[in-house]
Amino acid sequence: MTTNDTRRPDVKKLDPYAFFALLGKRVIHPGGRRSTDQIMELGKFSPGQRVLDVGCGVATTAIGLAQRFDVSVTAVDISPLMLARAERNVRRAGVSDRVTVSHGDIVDLPFADGAFDCVIAEAVTMFVDRERAARELVRVTRPGGWVLATEFLWRRPPSPAAREAFLGQVCPGMLFDTQEDWERIYGGAGLSELEYRSGPFEMMTVRGFLADEGVVGATRFMARGLSRASYVRKLAWTVPRVARAVPYLGYLVVAGRRPHEAVPTALAPAAQPATI
Numbered sequence: 147m148t149t150n151d152t153r154r155p156d157v158k159k160l161d162p163y164a165f166f167a168l169l170g171k172r173v174i175h176p177g178g179r180r181s182t183d184q185i186m187e188l189g190k191f192s193p194g195q196r197v198l199d200v201g202c203g204v205a206t207t208a209i210g211l212a213q214r215f216d217v218s219v220t221a222v223d224i225s226p227l228m229l230a231r232a233e234r235n236v237r238r239a240g241v242s243d244r245v246t247v248s249h250g251d252i253v254d255l256p257f258a259d260g261a262f263d264c265v266i267a268e269a270v271t272m273f274v275d276r277e278r279a280a281r282e283l284v285r286v287t288r289p290g291g292w293v294l295a296t297e298f299l300w301r302r303p304p305s306p307a308a309r310e311a312f313l314g315q316v317c318p319g320m321l322f323d324t325q326e327d328w329e330r331i332y333g334g335a336g337l338s339e340l341e342y343r344s345g346p347f348e349m350m351t352v353r354g355f356l357a358d359e360g361v362v363g364a365t366r367f368m369a370r371g372l373s374r375a376s377y378v379r380k381l382a383w384t385v386p387r388v389a390r391a392v393p394y395l396g397y398l399v400v401a402g403r404r405p406h407e408a409v410p411t412a413l414a415p416a417a418q419p420a421t422i
C-alpha cells in the first residue's frame with residue numbers, strides 16, 4: 147500500500163479496525179482505556195526502560211507510555227494505514243524523541259532476543275498463529291522482563307448467531323475462545339507469575355466509546371463516518387453485527403514475566419566453604 151493509499155484506501159476492503167482508525171478512533175481494542183490502564187499498572191514501568199508495542203495501531207498506548215513513564219517505546223504494526231497514522235500522532239504529540247514507529251510482524255519480530263524490558267500487544271495475537279505470536283513476544287523480552295497482552299474472549303458461550311456475526315463476518319479468520327485458552331497459550335510460551343484482569347467489551351457501546359474517545363473525539367468520528375456514502379454503508383453493515391456479539395464479548399489482560407535464565411550447574415559459582 148502506498149502513502150496515497152493509506153489516505154484514500156478502498157473502504158470495502160478494510161478490516162473493521164483499520165476502518166475505525168480511518169474515521170479517527172484512537173483506542174482500538176476490546177478493553178478500551180480501562181484495560182490499557184491495567185496494563186500500565188501491571189507493567190511496573192520506570193523511566194528509561196525499553197518498551198515494545200506490537201500491533202500499535204495509531205500509537206495511542208505508545209504515546210501514553212512515553213508521556214506517563216518517560217520510557218522509550220518502539221511501536222510496530224503490519225498495516226501501512228496504521229503506521230501512517232501512528233507516525234502522525236507521535237509527531238503531533240511531540241514525543242518523536244521517545245517513540246519510534248516501524249514495520250513489524252508479530253510472528254517474526256525484527257529484534258534480537260531479550261531486546262526489551264517490557265513488551266505489549268493489545269488485541270493482536272488473535273489475528274495470527276497465537277502460540278507462535280506469544281512465543282515471539284516472550285523471545286524479545288529480556289529475562290525478568292514483562293509481557294502484557296490484551297485479548298478478546300467470550301465471557302459466556304455465544305449464541306451461534308453472535309459467533310457467526312463476529313468471527314464469521316466482522317473479523318473472519320480471527321481466533322479466540324475462553325480465558326483457559328489464553329492461560330494455556332501464554333503459560334506454554336514460557337511466562338511465569340501470570341496475572342489476569344478481565345471485563346466486558348465496551349469499545350462499541352455508547353458508554354465505552356465516550357470513555358475512550360471523549361465527547362469531541364466521538365463527535366468527530368460520527369461526523370467523519372457520515373461524510374461519505376462508502377463510510378455510511380460500511381458502518382451500517384458493521385455496527386449491527388458487532389452489537390449482536392457485544393453481550394457475549396469481553397477482554398482479558400494477561401501479564402507474565404519471562405523467567406530469569408537458569409544458570410547451568412557448571413557455570414554456577416562454587417559453594418563457599420563455611421567459615422569457622
Ligand SMILES: C[S@@+](CC[C@H](N)C(=O)[O-])C[C@H]1O[C@@H](n2cnc3c(N)ncnc32)[C@H](O)[C@@H]1O
Pocket residue numbers: 163172173174175200201202203204206222223224225228250251252253267268269270273274
Ligand atoms: C485490534 S487492532 C489494535 C491496535 C492497537 N494495539 C490498539 O489497541 O489500539 C489490531 C492491530 O494489530 C495489527 N496487526 C494485525 N496483524 C499483525 C501482525 N501480524 N503483526 C503486527 N501487527 C498486526 C493491525 O494492523 C492493527 O493495528
